[in-house]
Amino acid sequence: MIRVGLMLAFFICCSTGGEIAMTYGMKQVGEPGSFRPLVLVKFIGRAMSNGWVWFALPLLGASFYSLLILLPWAPLSVVIPASAFNYVVGTFGAKYLLREQVSIKRWVGVVMVCVGVTLVLLTGQN
Amino acid sequence: MSNERRLRVKTLAVVLVMVVCANVGDLMLKRGMLQIGAVQISGSGVWRALLSTIHNGTIWLGILFLIGFTFCYMTAVSWADYSYVMPAGAFGYAIQTMLAVVILHEAVTRQRWVGVVLIVGGVLLVGQTRPSTTQTKVAGT
Numbered sequence: 001m002i003r004v005g006l007m008l009a010f011f012i013c014c015s016t017g018g019e020i021a022m023t024y025g026m027k028q029v030g031e032p033g034s035f036r037p038l039v040l041v042k043f044i045g046r047a048m049s050n051g052w053v054w055f056a057l058p059l060l061g062a063s064f065y066s067l068l069i070l071l072p073w074a075p076l077s078v079v080i081p082a083s084a085f086n087y088v089v090g091t092f093g094a095k096y097l098l099r100e101q102v103s104i105k106r107w108v109g110v111v112m113v114c115v116g117v118t119l120v121l122l123t124g125q126n
Numbered sequence: 127m128s129n130e131r132r133l134r135v136k137t138l139a140v141v142l143v144m145v146v147c148a149n150v151g152d153l154m155l156k157r158g159m160l161q162i163g164a165v166q167i168s169g170s171g172v173w174r175a176l177l178s179t180i181h182n183g184t185i186w187l188g189i190l191f192l193i194g195f196t197f198c199y200m201t202a203v204s205w206a207d208y209s210y211v212m213p214a215g216a217f218g219y220a221i222q223t224m225l226a227v228v229i230l231h232e233a234v235t236r237q238r239w240v241g242v243v244l245i246v247g248g249v250l251l252v253g254q255t256r257p258s259t260t261q262t263k264v265a266g267t
Contacts, residue, residue: 022200023208030263031205047200087213094209101259102209105251112248113213119241120219123234 004074008082011066015086018059020093025052027098077122084117130256137206137257138214144198145218147191149225154188206257213252220245 029050032043047053070079091110094100161182165175179185202211220242226232 019208019212023203026200026204027260027262029204032201043201043204044197047204053200087216090212091209094207094212098208099260100207100209101256103255106209106255109248109251109253109255110209110213112244112251113216114248116241116244116246116248117216117219119244120223120238123238123241 004070004078007066007070007073008079011063011070012082012086012089014059014066015063015083016089016093018056018063019090020097021052021059022056023094023098025050025056028052080121081118084114084121087114087117133205133257134253137202137210138253140198140202141211141214141217144195144202145215145221147195147198148215149218149221151188151191151195154184154191158182158185158188205262207259210252210255210257214249216245217249220249 026047029043029046032039067079067083087110091102091107095102158179161184162175162178165171199211199215223234223238223242227234
């Protein structure tokens with residue numbers, strides 16, 4: 001049980017941490033000035049030279065593999081709500097680490113999405 | 127069109143492409159793996175599966191779509207809030223269910239429909255908030 005709890009915590013930290021680091025890096029890169037092919041190629045080049053983007057990629061890879069490890073260890077009724085809980089943890093991260101303004105309306109939307117994803121994924125496994 | 131409206135339309139368009147790329151990519155990978163067949167868990171089995179995936183066009187198509195998904199995600203969060211893009215991306219689960227009903231004629235349980243309604247409602251609520259609440263820089267042209 002401790003093993004599952006630790007792996008769940010590791011999965012949530014890697015997944016949310018990776019996405020927040022990716023967002024932080026992309027905010028430093030800045031949005032592309034237009035959607036012309038040459039501008040987009042330069043935009044990708046700038047993103048690929050950002051340290052935070054490179055910090056995010058192994059974290060996202062680790063979150064994927066920790067989910068694969070978790071699946072045979074714990075029942076889906078535990079793993080799926082835990083992975084959907086990422087939406088809530090991610091919103092906390094966005095508010096306190098990325099300094100985004102999260103309104104009540106956005107919080108309600110995030111919680112609805114979290115419960116909805118849990119229901120859809122759980123019934124998909126039946 | 128006001129700046130905020132333009133930003134919202136731009137963000138939702140990129141998120142929509144992102145969701146389509148993720149769903150089509152997953153579908154292609156699944157189809158490609160079905161063409162290859164069950165992978166034998168042994169040294170030679172994994173090696174054979176790896177060679178088969180390299181020579182499978184459907185898998186490469188799936189990988190291309192997933193690269194498209196990653197690119198759209200990176201582009202969207204370069205100007206929009208993470209707490210805006212992340213829940214909006216969950217709209218894919220609702221699209222998957224709709225496709226399962228319309229194209230595959232699958233039976234969907236009431237519990238799953240409740241989930242879809244919650245996701246759509248949640249995404250609509252998030253979609254009404256301001257897409258960007260932090261300062262965004264333009265990387266140049």
